[in-house]
Amino acid sequence: MESVRKWVQVVFGFLTNGYWAFPFTRNIYQGPLKVICAPGLNCYSCPAATTYCLIGSLQQLLANMRLALEGGQYYFGLYVVGSAGILGGLFGRMICGWVCPFGFIQELLNKIPSPKFGVPRPLRYGKFIILLVFVIILPAFAMDEFGAGSTWFCKYICPAGTLEAGLPMIFLQPGLRANLGYLFINKIVILVLFLGWSVVASRPFCRTACPLGAFYALFSRHKLVKLRLNRDNCTSCGACHPVCPMGVKFDESPEDQDCISCMKCMTKACRFEAIYLEIGGMPVATGSSLVRPVSVEE
Amino acid sequence: MMASAKKRKKWHKVKKGPFIVISSFLVIWFIGIASGEPVRVLEQAVRVCLSCIGIG
Known part of the structure; x- marks a missing residue:
């Protein structure tokens, strides 16, 4: 069963990151498949990504909700929440174990020989705080002077975005390197911390900080x-x-x-x-x- | 006799909870489609949000 799971993880990793023309186009995939969600945490600004990220899209919709309403567009993130809820009702956190690329990366890192440690139980509530504060409340209510919010989780925390999108994009488009600053350093530090932690502990990001995992966890009692x-x-x-x-x-x-x-x-x-x-x-x-x-x- | 009668086989009940949850989110999903959100999601997904990935 374990080998089957590994193959499913590999296949889904390639399905959600199947745009391999990016070294030539030096840009992300811009086709119609991006109206379909990636079930796991997979940044849609990754050059190879073929699907959209549930967490990234939800923040974008909430951040621009006020401007959209002023323009007569009723975008509350229902399409995104509906997609996530259907997946949650079907599989719950099974998605984390079987198809999430960032979970798979953490599992591979944990195979590196080293002393192994547990993750303190109270830290597991951190992911719910991140979901509530950084994915919902701050994007929806912390506005700038123009009435636009920001994607707080993507911007300040998401290590998957740094690994799958931030780093590849600065290699593909060298002109972007001039824009690197404290924001990028902050994200690199968070990425290194979680990758290092993954070597000595099993799936630390999934257990303590993943907002998508927190959302799917809400379905633990009522999943199919x-x-x-x-x-x-x-x-x-x-x-x-x-x-x-x-x-x-x-x-x-x-x-x-x-x-x-x-x-x-x-x-x-x-x-x-x-x-x-x-x-x-x-x-x-x-x-x-x-x-x-x-x-x-x- | 009573014990053997109790040993008759019963079928597992199909749980309604997951189906109610999935149906509820299907309704939410359809409302999102009806309000035109997929177009907006696609517009966002085909652009690189530099600040979102820590650049700029």
Whole structure:
């Protein structure tokens, strides 16, 4: 299952970054596919990006909401929130585990041999604060003298944007280097911190700062595809604890907001078939069998 | 007898929660389309926002 997940991550990485003419055009993809959202965190100013970023677009729409309203255009970000909500209702944070390119990069960095550390549990609430403050409140309400807001998360925090868009663009368009200043240094420092942290801890950005992960986490109870715990089979042996890349103790909190449904606990750890995959309430797979009977003893 | 009667098989219930959530966001998504947001999203996505990526 783990190799299947790796392949899905690679394929989606290429699908959402499939514009390979950028070394010749020296610009980003500008075709119609960009009306479709990338399910994971993938900057749409990345030269290879073929889709739009949910977090970036939402901020842009909120930042320009007042100007749009004055022009008679009712843009509140409903198309973007609707897209994210449909994906969240279907898969929740499974998207983080299976298709997000920045999550995949963090996983690869964590394979570098080094001492490994956990991420303090209270830090996981940071991503909700970032979603609320930097993605919604500040872009919507902090206006300049012309009534325009700013994309606060992209501008001051997003390490994915720095890695996938900022750095490639200054190589593709050398003229941009004259504009580099403290803003760019700030973003490089944040990028280096998270990449370095990813070497010694598993998925630190996903766990502490990703606003898209925070949004998908809101669907942990009511998503269509999810991992479930069969308490009758669970022996509370704790084997599912060390394999989880998000630090979830699945036997203690099976609906944890941080579960990315990578299925390592189901396929690599649990020997008692206590963890299974369900779709809409119907069990479809356990660790040892792909398809589980859809009936149970009463 | 009672115990064996209780052992009859029952079907898993399909959960309504996810379908309600997905349907609600589908409605929101359609309202967004009806108000012309995809065009605006596309306009934004095909331009490089330099300040958004830390340049300028």
